Amino acid sequence: MGLFDFLKSSSSSSRSNDPLSRLKQELRNCGWANTVDGIICDYRVPASVLSDVVTYGDCSTRSIAARSENIFVDTLVRLADDSEAFVRESVASNPLTPETVVARLSRDSDSVVRSGAARNPMVSTDILTRLAREESGSTRICVASNASTPSNVIERLSKDENVNVRDSVAWNIATPSYILDILLKDDEDFVRGHAASNPMLSASAISKSIVSDDIAILKGISMNTALTNSQIEMLMANERHRGTIYRGLAGNPATPESALIHLAKWRDGDARGSVAYRKHAPEHILDILANDTEEDVRDNVAGNRTAPTRLLAKLANDPEARVRATVAGNPITPVEILRKLNQMSPRPVYSLAWNPATPTDILESLSYYTDDSEVRCRALLNLATNGQMPSI
Numbered sequence: 375m376g377l378f379d380f381l382k383s384s385s386s387s388s389r390s391n392d393p394l395s396r397l398k399q400e401l402r403n404c405g406w407a408n409t410v411d412g413i414i415c416d417y418r419v420p421a422s423v424l425s426d427v428v429t430y431g432d433c434s435t436r437s438i439a440a441r442s443e444n445i446f447v448d449t450l451v452r453l454a455d456d457s458e459a460f461v462r463e464s465v466a467s468n469p470l471t472p473e474t475v476v477a478r479l480s481r482d483s484d485s486v487v488r489s490g491a492a493r494n495p496m497v498s499t500d501i502l503t504r505l506a507r508e509e510s511g512s513t514r515i516c517v518a519s520n521a522s523t524p525s526n527v528i529e530r531l532s533k534d535e536n537v538n539v540r541d542s543v544a545w546n547i548a549t550p551s552y553i554l555d556i557l558l559k560d561d562e563d564f565v566r567g568h569a570a571s572n573p574m575l576s577a578s579a580i581s582k583s584i585v586s587d588d589i590a591i592l593k594g595i596s597m598n599t600a601l602t603n604s605q606i607e608m609l610m611a612n613e614r615h616r617g618t619i620y621r622g623l624a625g626n627p628a629t630p631e632s633a634l635i636h637l638a639k640w641r642d643g644d645a646r647g648s649v650a651y652r653k654h655a656p657e658h659i660l661d662i663l664a665n666d667t668e669e670d671v672r673d674n675v676a677g678n679r680t681a682p683t684r685l686l687a688k689l690a691n692d693p694e695a696r697v698r699a700t701v702a703g704n705p706i707t708p709v710e711i712l713r714k715l716n717q718m719s720p721r722p723v724y725s726l727a728w729n730p731a732t733p734t735d736i737l738e739s740l741s742y743y744t745d746d747s748e749v750r751c752r753a754l755l756n757l758a759t760n761g762q763m764p765s766i
Contacts (some may be wrong), residue, residue, distance in 0.1 A: 393741065398426050400751050409748045414438050416752075418759045421446045433458040440464035451475060459484040466490030477501060478574075485510035492516035499524050511536045518542035537562050544568035549578040558583070563590035570594030582606050589618055596622025603630050610636070617642060624648035631656050643668045650674035657682055661688035669694050676700035687711055699725045709733055724747050727752035730759075 391399070401410050401423070411434055413419065414427055424439045425446055431439065439445060440453045441464045454465045454475050459482075464477035465471055467490040480491035480501045485508065492505045493516045506517045506527045516532045517523055519542040532543045532553045543549055543588055544557045545568050555576055557569035569575065570583050571594035583595040584605050595601070596609055596619045605631060609619050622627045624637045624645040638659045643666075649655060650663040652673040664675045664685045675681055676689040677700045684741050690701045690711050701707055702715045703725030712729065715722055716736050726732050727740045727749045740753035 378548060388708060393754045394420065394423070396741070397751060397754040397758055398423060400747060400754060401427050402430060404747050404751075409434050410636055411438055412748060413751045413755060414442070416728075416755060417444075418755060419444060420759065421449070433461060436461045437464045441468060443470060445470065447472065451628065454479060454564060459486045462487045462553075463490035467493040469496045473498070480505060485513055489513045492515045492520060495520065496523060497522065498683055503527055506531060511539060514539045515542045519546055521548040523548065529553055532557060537565060541565045541568055544572060547572065547574060549574060551579070555579045558591060567594035570592045571597045573598055573600040574706050575600065587614075593618050593622055597626050599626060599628045601626070601628050604628065606633055612764045621648070625652075627652070631659075633672060638662050643671055647671045647674045653678075654680045660685055664688060669697060673680055673697045674699050677704055679704060679706050681706070683708055683711075684712070690715055695720055695722070702726050703729050705729060705731050707731060712736070723749045724752065727756065730756060732756065733754060 388753060401413065404410055409550055410427060410431060414424060414435065419442065421444050424442055424444060428436045428439045428449060436453060436456060436458070437460045439452060440461055447470055450465050450468060450471050451755060453461055456462055462479055462482060463486050466476055467485050471494070476491050476494055476497055479487050480497070482488055488505060488508065489510065489512050491501065492513050499522060502517050502520060502523045505513050508514055514531060514536065515535060517527065517536050517540050528543055528546065528549055531539050534540055539566060540557065540560060541554065544565050550574065551574050554569045554572050554574060558566055560566050560569070566588065567590040570591045575598065580595065580598065580600060583591050586592055592615050606623060609623065610633060612619055620637055620640055621642060621644055623633060625648040634649055634656065637645050637660065640646065646663060646666060647670050648673050649659065655678065660675055660678065660681055663671050666672050672689060672692060673696060676697050685709050686701050686704060689697055692698055698715060698718065699722035702712060702722035707729070709731065712726065712732055715728060723740060723743060726736060734757065737753045737756050741750055741757060743749040743753070
């Protein structure tokens with residue numbers, strides 16, 4: 375029986391079911407894997423749904439479910455013996471997976487699974503030390519990026535012949551400063567850049583980096599959250615590489631309000647967009663960006679979860695449907711604005727169905743939306759979890 379045949383034959387009885395039961399039934403009868411995968415990626419999906427979908431889902435579905443931190447431990451243990459390596463990899467990387475199971479998967483015959491164990495933040499240092507000697511470069515990359523990896527292992531991996539292993543060391547916030555200082559001299563641009571962006575970089579290396587003429591280092595250092603206001607001022611005075619520096623500073627939480635004013639008016643849309651999406655960006659700066667000529671910039675203001683209500687109300691009338699849809703999906707958008715958006719054409723059904731702030735009556739209506747199974751599933755998930763709010 376196809377999806378629409380099922381809905382037609384069961385529409386009267388399904389209305390008496392609770393949202394969670396209806397969601398499970400929708401997912402069981404859904405003919406498109408993308409819909410199922412998109413729903414189970416949601417942070418709100420209950421363990422009972424995950425347990426249900428892995429029973430009939432394909433490899434992709436089981437793999438996504440096994441990554442969730444809502445999943446039952448018993449389900450993870452069952453999936454640890456899955457025939458597909460990518461499913462076992464997800465189990466191996468999940469911090470909820472029992473230590474004994476992770477230890478077993480760290481010796482799996484498939485390097486993909488061993489890489490999953492190397493990514494697990496709860497894996498033992500003994501296992502990480504062993505996996506750091508793997509022939510598989512992908513496994514060593516995962517060890518190099520794990521914040522639990524011992525410093526002596528990190529030091530050895532910082533000299534690895536595989537550039538992506540060294541790059542993972544440069545990214546790792548647990549990498550000691552003396553190793554990062556050395557990686558600033560790496561042959562590869564992106565390794566130097568990521569080392570420069572690491573907040574664990576030594577104070578002396580930061581001071582040298584802000585006056586560097588190496589564009590990779592300047593790109594990285596402009597994103598470093600350990601920068602002081604005076605160091606940011608020095609970077610902004612660099613006219614030769616202003617574009618690179620401004621783009622980095624626009625997304626840097628350490629950038630002060632005085633600098634954000636310049637960035638909000640700068641010619642580069644990417645930089646303005648980064649400022650527009652910043653948490654707790656000053657209201658007068660968001661005022662400027664809500665009137666930006668570029669749709670992407672206004673869209674970032676519309677999705678900002680600390681934007682003032684009056685700007686969300688303004689952008690709910692934006693000429694671009696995409697911007698209005700972003701307002702409809704913003705969890706801080708007031709109910710009266712969401713009701714107004716629900717009356718507009720085109721109606722932002724995907725955003726309204728996902729938004730935990732959407733009123734119950736609208737979600738109920740969308741849970742029977744005939745044109746798209748994903749809209750129905752999103753609305754049912756919202757109803758089943760009582761509009762659980764995401765962290766802001």
